[in-house]
Structure formats: structure tokens, C-alpha cells
Amino acid sequence: MENPNLKRLRRTMMFLNAQKPGLIKDPHVYKPDSIMLDLEDAVAENQKDVARFSLYHALTTIDYQGVERVVRINGLDTPHWQEDVRVSVAAGCDSIRIPKVESAKDVHIIEEAVLKAEKEFDRPEGSTLLMAAIESTMGVMNVFEICKSSERLFGIALSGGDYTKDLQTSISGTGVELAGARQQLIIAARAAGVMCFDTVFTNLDDMEVFEHEVKIARMMGFDGKSIVNPRQIETVHRIFTPSEKEIIFAEKVVTEIDEKKAQGIGVFTVDGKMVDIAFYPGAKRVIEMAKAAGVYEGDL
Numbered sequence: 001m002e003n004p005n006l007k008r009l010r011r012t013m014m015f016l017n018a019q020k021p022g023l024i025k026d027p028h029v030y031k032p033d034s035i036m037l038d039l040e041d042a043v044a045e046n047q048k049d050v051a052r053f054s055l056y057h058a059l060t061t062i063d064y065q066g067v068e069r070v071v072r073i074n075g076l077d078t079p080h081w082q083e084d085v086r087v088s089v090a091a092g093c094d095s096i097r098i099p100k101v102e103s104a105k106d107v108h109i110i111e112e113a114v115l116k117a118e119k120e121f122d123r124p125e126g127s128t129l130l131m132a133a134i135e136s137t138m139g140v141m142n143v144f145e146i147c148k149s150s151e152r153l154f155g156i157a158l159s160g161g162d163y164t165k166d167l168q169t170s171i172s173g174t175g176v177e178l179a180g181a182r183q184q185l186i187i188a189a190r191a192a193g194v195m196c197f198d199t200v201f202t203n204l205d206d207m208e209v210f211e212h213e214v215k216i217a218r219m220m221g222f223d224g225k226s227i228v229n230p231r232q233i234e235t236v237h238r239i240f241t242p243s244e245k246e247i248i249f250a251e252k253v254v255t256e257i258d259e260k261k262a263q264g265i266g267v268f269t270v271d272g273k274m275v276d277i278a279f280y281p282g283a284k285r286v287i288e289m290a291k292a293a294g295v296y297e298g299d300l
């Protein structure tokens with residue numbers, strides 16, 4: 001049976017340092033869709049063991065109340081990733097975020113280590129999902145192969161900080177430097193049938209630019225965004241949850257297409273807008289998103 005978590009709602013995926021008790025003890029109270037316990041860049045090099053112990057303790061003792069528990073392991077170019085995978089799987093995380101993925105082979109290496117750990121710690125085979133963070137120009141060039149690399153892989157994420165370093169530029173706040181990568185990632189993810197997440201926005205005090213960036217991400221087709229602070233959750237959830245107006249319109253489109261089809265009519269208008277069968281999947285998707293977000297009250 002397909003793992004039901006492959007397609008869950010992931011509007012917000014919130015990073016937190018796996019070593020900090022103050023952060024890991026109750027992040028679910030802010031109601032992000034996923035938390036991402038970080039063993040990578042938020043953890044200092046000489047604290048990697050401490051962070052792994054803290055992660056294991058947190059995952060085996062804290063009830064995160066249905067919030068997805070993702071672990072960001074260290075990259076394949078470090079001496080840490082094997083132990084990160086073992087501890088994450090032993091502790092029963094839901095998913096592993098692989099940083100700095102450059103090829104399908106990178107995913108295969110982690111997949112193999114995850115399967116080995118599932119056997120070692122008696123966890124159901126296939127229960128640990130994967131996601132791949134694209135953080136380099138090579139990763140962008142290989143993104144379609146990465147998207148198709150594993151049945152465990154539910155999605156990919158753009159990691160703009162490292163990516164812009166590789167591109168030899170920096171984050172400007174305008175989105176110009178990320179435009180190409182964002183477009184490539186979302187096209188590849190949709191073609192491969194996996195989810196796609198936008199990068200973090202680190203200027204916590206600039207909510208205006210943040211809101212603009214989140215709107216662009218939704219318009220481009222992303223499923224959600226990596227975030228670094230609970231203050232960012234409300235904005236992302238508001239923008240990534242269909243509004244009442246969108247839901248009502250989607251309901252009308254679905255109902256009218258069904259009715260008109262039976263009458264042999266292919267094209268007509270709804271609220272002054274032309275509608276034909278091509279609008280059906282989009283309207284259905286709005287209703288599915290509203291259902292997943294818990295804001296749908298209709299009966300479609």
C-alpha cells in the first residue's frame with residue numbers, strides 16, 4: 001500500500017535546531033504542517049553528537065500531535081550522515097530531508113542507508129520518506145532525475161542560501177536571482193508527480209517582503225515553503241489555503257461542468273468567466289486543498 005504521507009498537506013515546513021530544548025519541546029503548539037529538526041547547518045560542528053542525542057530523546061518522548069517530523073541530516077560530503085540516518089530511523093522520524101542533493105545517486109545512497117536502518121531497528125520497511133533539497137547549480141541541472149529517483153521521495157525543496165552562493169550571487173529580496181531555479185524545480189516536480197517547496201526567508205522583521213514572496217511561491221505552483229520561525233506560519237497558511245471566494249467559485253465550476261456535461265454543453269460562463277472541461281482539475285484541486293486544510297464545509 002502506498003504510504004499515505006506521500007501526499008500530505010505541507011504548507012509550512014518549519015526548521016528548528018535539534019539541539020535546542022527550548023525549540024524542540026513544543027513546536028507543534030504553533031501548528032506548522034511539518035517540523036524539520038535540523039542536524040545540519042543550524043548545529044555547530046562540535047555539537048553534532050549532542051544534537052543527535054537530543055533528537056533521539058525528542059522523537060521518542062514528545063507527542064508532536066500529528067505534525068510531520070522531518071529530520072534534516074548532514075550532507076553526503078560530511079562524516080555525519082550515516083549516524084544521522086541510523087538515529088533518525090531508530091527514533092521513528094516520518095521523513096528525512098537530504099541537504100545539498102546533486103544527483104539521483106545521492107538519493108539512492110541515502111535510500112540504501114535508510115532501508116538498512118529500518119531493518120536494524122525493526123521499523124516497517126518503506127515507512128521513512130525522503131525529500132531532497134536542491135542547493136547547487138548541479139542540483140538544478142539534474143532536478144528531474146532527482147525527482148524520479150525514489151518511491152520514498154515525496155518532494156524537493158529549493159535551498160536558496162547555498163544555491164545563490166554557488167551561483168555567485170546573493171539573496172536580494174527581489175527574487176530575481178532565484179527565478180530560474182524556482183521555475184525549473186516546480187516544472188520538474190510537477191512532471192515527476194512529487195511536491196515542491198520554496199526556500200526559507202531569513203529577514204524575520206520584513207513581513208511585507210515575506211508576504212510578497214509567499215504569494216509568488218503560491219502563484220508559481222509550489223506546495224508550500226520552508227520557514228525558520230513561528231511568526232511566519234500565519235502568512236504562509238493564509239496564502240496557501242484557498243479563500244472562501246476561491247472555494248465558492250471552484251464549487252460552482254465543478255457542479256456546473258457536471259450538469260452542463262449531462263446536457264451536452266461544453267462551454268459556458270460562471271460569474272462572467274468562460275469555463276470548459278479544462279477548468280475541472282484546477283477546481284477539484286482547490287476543493288481538495290480546502291479539505292486538507294480543514295476549511296471545506298461543502299459536500300463535493
Ligand SMILES: CC(=O)SCCNC(=O)CCNC(=O)[C@H](O)C(C)(C)COP(=O)(O)OP(=O)(O)OC[C@H]1O[C@@H](n2cnc3c(N)ncnc32)[C@H](O)[C@@H]1OP(=O)(O)O
Binds near residue numbers: 015016022023041228
Ligand atoms: C539557511 C538554513 O540552513 S535555515 C535552517 C536552519 N536554521 C534554523 O533551524 C533556525 C530556526 N530558527 C531559530 O532558531 C530562531 O527562530 C531564530 C534564531 C532565527 C530567531 O530566534 P528568536 O529571535 O529567539 O525568535 P523569536 O523571538 O521569534 O522566538 C519567539 C518564540 O518562538 C520560539 N521559536 C523561534 N523559532 C522557532 C522555531 N524555529 N521553532 C520552534 N519555536 C521557535 C522561541 O523559542 C520563542 O518561544 P518562547 O516565546 O516560548 O520563548
Ligand SMILES: O=C([O-])CC(=O)C(=O)O
Binds near residue numbers: 163
Ligand atoms: O533549505 C533552505 O531553504 C535553507 C538552506 O539550507 C539554504 O538556504 O541553503
Ligand SMILES: [Mg+2]
Binds near residue numbers: 041099135159161162
Ligand atoms: Mg543550505
